[in-house]
Amino acid sequence: MTHTFLVEIGLEEIPAHVVTPSAQQLTERVSSFLREKRLSFENIETFSTPRRLAVKVLNLADQQANIEEEAKGPAKKIAQDAEGNWSKAAIGFSRGQGMTPDDIFFKELKGVEYAYVNKFIAGKKAFEVLSDIKTAITSMVFPTMMRWGSNDFKFVRPLKWIVALLDDEVIPFNILDVKTANISQGHRFLGKSVTLKNAADYPEALLPEYVIADSQVRKNLIVQQIKDMATKNDWQIIVDDDLLEEVNNLVEYPTVFAGNFDYKYLEIPDEVLITSMKDHQRFFYVQDKAGKLLPNFVSVRNGVADNIDTVIAGNEKVLTARLEDAAFFFHEDQKNSIADYVEHLKKVMFHDKIGTTFEKMQRVQLLSELLANYLEFDEEHKSDLKRAAQIYKFDLVTGMVGEFSELQGVMGEKYALLMGEKAEVATAIKEHYMPISAEGELPKTAVGALLAVADKLDSISAFFAAEMIPTGSNDPYALRRQAAGIARIVMAQGWSLSAVQLFEIVEKNATKNPELYQKIMPNETETEVTSFIVERIKKILEAQNYNFDVIETVTAERKNGFKEMIDAAEILKNHSGDEDFKETVEATTRVLRLAKKADLPADFKLNSELFENNAEKVFSSKVAEIERKSFYNAEEIFQQLRTMRSVISAYFDETMVMAKDENIRNNRLQQLSLYAEFAYKLGDLTKLNVK
Incomplete structure (x- = not known):
């Protein structure tokens, strides 16, 4: 015999954005409750409107499943003394299971005998169990919760009625002064109360009262x-x-x-x-x-x-x-000029610990120039970028954006065109806000993309320098979204830029223009800023379902470019099934681990006269050959590591790296360090799991 069970919670109007997740939460909590209570069911239907959350459970079991299991207790040597008398531990164990020591028997487990009892718990009727369904409701959480009257209980909105029906029987319980019944309510203005004769009648019984609950x-x-x-x-x-x-x-x-x-x-x-x-x-x-x-x-x-x-x-x-x-x-x-609006920005604070919006624009303009030079933009793009950076926040002080804040950037583009700016400049003004969400649209133009990166980079470095760093879920200035935006834009544009390079450009800008960085000199924030940006790369890779060890491997070197990190993850994933993958990685990691022990001056020079065997000469020659090629993609790097496997093996067969002679030891560590520097272009392979 099976049943239909209905729970409907009637409320004051729920905010629209909360309705669907609240209905899903109720379904999940009821489902978890039934499984926890060993009441099987076929399906749960979910219903919701602004005034109600409801679930209907179909083919609910008549009673809980019985429990038949062996309960394990203390070891025999603890359960009985030398004369075979029951100890307090054994008596307490049996009593805790609702039995007596006479019910105990012993079984061996991994060479040790333990006390056991056969435990049987008869299942209760569904009607009796369901009176506890109240806990599934009262444990619900919402983005915003209310108290009403003098009560401490919190919920999304005040409760007005509760329906709890097992077929045609009301399951009795109450939350505050609201008691369960079989009476629901129709449309606030068009309907009246509805007496539900049976849980199976829901939601059809509400239709005559102008409520479509599904x-x-x-x-x-x-x-x-x-x-x-x-x-x-x-x-x-x-x-x-x-x-x-x-x-x-x-x-x-x-x-x-x-x-x-x-x-x-x-x-x-x-x-x-x-x-x-x-x-x-x-x-x-x-x-x-x-x-x-x-x-x-x-x-x-x-x-x-x-x-x-x-x-x-x-x-x-x-x-x-x-x-x-x-x-x-x-x-x-349109009665004012762009210059008028830009002048007004001198009085608009971006943040009191950072400075005005006009000062931010000045920093971004100079950052943009440095980035454009690094990426070898042509003169036309540089000119468009410079003009866009000079004015790109001007629309913030227009009346339209003051009234419609959602249109910042959009109106900047519109007004810029109306006031005679080039289309490329106007588009960049709009695009610098992109992406406006985790998966939002990216800038399509190179000028807009670079302005967006410079603006976001300035915000992140400024807030970190001002010691306003996101913690936990607290990120009031959306710096995580901006860091993810930088990474996504750089990758989409195919630029070879790393977190370290970006920070170095900020530092260079601050050094050249200290008057713009009086409150927010980067100084000691490199590790925090670069790690913060790289964390967003990790999130992007996680979303693409790369293994944790692969993600940690490719993101370990913050000086590697974002695109190169993504490419490296794909290459490691693609080659992980190769027969020689494990051997290739292990050979490389042997070099990396020893290279990490090197503590040599930056200007240390390799001395070939200190080579003592042919393997050293071959290894050094191969590394020099690799160095002569200025650029490798991830696939080429991996193939070089694969090729070097036999060279590395021969090197370690013939060479004691940690020689007693300090000069020879340092020379060999330098050899390995030069190769490690190349291998790190793929990431820190010591973090890769190849077992």
Whole structure:
């Protein structure tokens, strides 16, 4: 015999972004509870609306599974004395299992006899067990939690009702003063209370009261209504998945409707109109078949179509007010020049421990020049980069960005074009913010990419120098995202840049322009900054499912480029199945471990006159041959390591590296160090697991 079990938690309206994860959490907690309590079931269905979280458990077992197992106790020598009398340990063990010493028997385990009892626990009825389901609810956690009244209990929103039904029986428990019942509630304005005769009736019993409890059914209905409206009007309605999810979690009974705004507002950049509709009002925007924005919007009402004209008029009025503000700012902003806005940035603090936004722009401009020289940008790109770096934050003090902060960079591009800047400069202004999320879009232009790297590098080095370093989950200035952005951009552009090189450029900039680094001189932060950036490379590799030892190997050398680290990980992964992979790695690591013992001056010169055997000469000749080639990719490096395996073997067969003679010993350590320097281009292979 199996049952259907329903739990529904009724609440004040939950924030839209919390609804779906909360419903999933409830499902997971109920599932864990049932498994922990040994109540088997076939499936759990999940339901959610802004006012309720619910699960329905299908084919739930009638009772817990019985437990039959052997419980292990103390060793026999502890359980009995020499005369065979039971010890306190044995008596306590048997009592703890609900038995007596007479139930004890002995079994040998790894040469030692232990006391055991056969333990049997009869399963309880599901109805009895489910009264503890309260713990699955009260243990839930949310991004923001509330207390109400004089209670200490916290939840996402105040509880209004709880349904707990095993078929047609109410499972009795209460949370605060809310007791379980078989009564749910319909739509806040259109429905009334619903008495559920059986758990199996859910969610169909709520439909007459204008509640669609299944979020996927609700979402499908919204999508279909939007499609029907688009077909009827010959429109393209852009359905953003995140917006659809949010709107779906704002309603219990969706009705899609369309509204209009005046054509005159189409002179405002599309991005402003879309932001006003999508981000501020949760409207879907509308295009014609050619992709041109139309003066229409689509939204979703929480209810039926009655009096929809009034709803449309109200939404049109709210949107028009926002668009009127946008139009005002758009025209007013153009009355000032870019130079005016840049001058104003001298009074805008980036951070009180770091300085003004204008000072940041000056540092970034100089950093950009150094990076452009290092990467051998042509003169046109350098000129575009210089101009972009001089002005790239100007839109922060425009009225439009003050009202619509989401449009920083976007409006910078728009205004720059309107004020006569080159398209390449305008694009770089927009792209320097990219990526704006972990997997966000990257800059497409080289100028925009380099400006983005310089800006993020300046932020990271400045905050570290000001001793505002992210700790744990605390990262108020999004420095981890910026470090990941640097790594992703550099790799996407194919630039050979490392964390060490980037920091050295910051140091060089600070040395040449100390007046810009008065509060944030890099000084002793190299290890922290470079390690922080390399940690983001590790996260990128983890997301690509590379083994931990491979990740640690390729990221150990912070002077290696980001792209080279990724390439090295792929090469090690690809060759890990080769027959000679283990031997190649072990030969190389033998060199690396000895080379780490070398403590030689930077200007130490190898002396071939101190070679005592042919193997030394061959080894040194091969290393010199490798050094003559200025660049190797990861595959070529690995092939060189493979080729050197026999040379290394012969070297160690004939050569005692740690010779008693200090000059000979240091000379040999220098030999190994020169080869190790090459091998480290692939990473620190001593960290690789080849067992």
